[in-house]
Amino acid sequence: MSSSAVSRTYIGSMNLTFLGTASAQPSTTRNHSALALRLGKDVWLFDCGEATQHQLQKSPLKMGRIEKIFITHTHGDHIFGLIPLMASLLNGAGGTAEGSDDPRLNVNTETPALEIYGPLGTRAYVRNGLAYTHTLLGASYVVHELRFPSDPQIGDVTSLTPQLAECLNGCNILQVDGIWKDIFKDEVISVSAAPIHHSVPCVGYVVTEAPVPGKIDPSKYIPELKRTRTAMTVMRQLQQGGSVALEDGTVLYGPPRKRGRKVVILGDTFDPSPAASLAEDADMLVHEATNAHLPGIDTSTKEADTYESVEARAKSRGHSTPQMAGAFAKKIRAKRLILNHFSARYPGDDSEESKQIMTAIGNLAASEFGQNVVCAKDLTSVDIGFSEKQ
Numbered sequence: 001m002s003s004s005a006v007s008r009t010y011i012g013s014m015n016l017t018f019l020g021t022a023s024a025q026p027s028t029t030r031n032h033s034a035l036a037l038r039l040g041k042d043v044w045l046f047d048c049g050e051a052t053q054h055q056l057q058k059s060p061l062k063m064g065r066i067e068k069i070f071i072t073h074t075h076g077d078h079i080f081g082l083i084p085l086m087a088s089l090l091n092g093a094g095g096t097a098e099g100s101d102d103p104r105l106n107v108n109t110e111t112p113a114l115e116i117y118g119p120l121g122t123r124a125y126v127r128n129g130l131a132y133t134h135t136l137l138g139a140s141y142v143v144h145e146l147r148f149p150s151d152p153q154i155g156d157v158t159s160l161t162p163q164l165a166e167c168l169n170g171c172n173i174l175q176v177d178g179i180w181k182d183i184f185k186d187e188v189i190s191v192s193a194a195p196i197h198h199s200v201p202c203v204g205y206v207v208t209e210a211p212v213p214g215k216i217d218p219s220k221y222i223p224e225l226k227r228t229r230t231a232m233t234v235m236r237q238l239q240q241g242g243s244v245a246l247e248d249g250t251v252l253y254g255p256p257r258k259r260g261r262k263v264v265i266l267g268d269t270f271d272p273s274p275a276a277s278l279a280e281d282a283d284m285l286v287h288e289a290t291n292a293h294l295p296g297i298d299t300s301t302k303e304a305d306t307y308e309s310v311e312a313r314a315k316s317r318g319h320s321t322p323q324m325a326g327a328f329a330k331k332i333r334a335k336r337l338i339l340n341h342f343s344a345r346y347p348g349d350d351s352e353e354s355k356q357i358m359t360a361i362g363n364l365a366a367s368e369f370g371q372n373v374v375c376a377k378d379l380t381s382v383d384i385g386f387s388e389k390q
């Protein structure tokens with residue numbers, strides 16, 4: 001059984017939808033972590049907390065378009081929704097009383113396998129979860145693990161053997177020079193990852209679009225093509241940034257390609273600096289901001305607390321304050337910063353009090369970043385444009 005990638009030659013619009021923005025405790029206004037990156041029509045999920053499929057149903061995204069899932073770390077608030085989502089997406093069922101007649105014992109291998117990336121434990125978690133819930137999948141999946149230097153570098157690290165729907169070509173991807181470069185790459189997009197500091201092994205993902213064709217000015221080329229009676233179809237080649245040699249020896253050059261978009265999606269962290277160089281100049285940075293010190297705004301602020309004590313507590317639990325997120329965004333020269341993964345103290349509803357708190361959290365991050373900062377709510381959706389003018 002093998003997985004075959006969807007062939008993409010062009011992305012078009014790129015968009016991020018926050019499906020869950022809570023930290024440890026979900027609430028009626030914030031679901032557990034999950035984020036969808038839409039690349040044209042394809043959807044990549046980053047983390048898959050409990051009830052992610054409910055959130056997908058509330059969003060305009062189509063669950064059937066999910067092609068890849070990237071897990072930042074195996075804390076439950078980031079992975080508990082994965083197995084139920086797989087069961088829905090891959091036509092899962094619990095078998096029949098007879099057993100042998102269940103059509104799902106024949107896994108459909110025509111469709112490309114769902115590709116899952118995550119740290120050590122992701123493969124074992126999925127395999128064991130499916131096996132012990134007797135979940136039979138009607139389509140295949142594969143798990144690629146990002147192994148830290150301290151992890152076993154080979155093997156599945158579970159005694160349970162792969163079940164029917166699991167492709168056997170799951171890779172154990174080893175770090176080189178402290179990062180995982182190009183864990184996925186096609187003609188138009190690539191994904192790299194780097195470790196980030198949290199209370200357990202955790203990964204930040206960097207999605208980079210390949211350079212895209214620049215804007216073409218046809219009036220520069222058409223007279224030359226007409227003059228030399230060259231077929232207008234060469235415009236396509238020029239549009240792609242290629243060159244065309246005309247009959248009289250003149251060479252026309254298409255407009256130079258421009259830098260593609262870069263999106264950085266970090267998992268939980270109190271220090272993402274090992275990802276800094278990969279993340280440089282991101283068009284969009286998603287950074288957690290679990291805890292904030294908001295005296296006078298958050299009525300549950302303890303009197304003895306200071307910014308320093310809140311920061312120390314956040315760090316000790318592996319998390320960040322808005323100021324820490326803002327400082328990292330500035331360090332990597334991010335163009336935009338969006339915060340997520342908020343404490344249950346900060347609801348994501350539209351009440352005046354909540355809005356005031358979230359504005360204050362955004363302002364704390366902005367004070368370090370030097371630009372406006374957005375605090376995501378569940379189902380917040382943002383388009384990712386090109387930061388560079390043509």
Ligand SMILES: [Zn+2]
Pocket residue numbers: 023024033075077078268341
């Ligand atoms: Zn978390």
Ligand SMILES: [Zn+2]
Pocket residue numbers: 073075198268
């Ligand atoms: Zn965590």
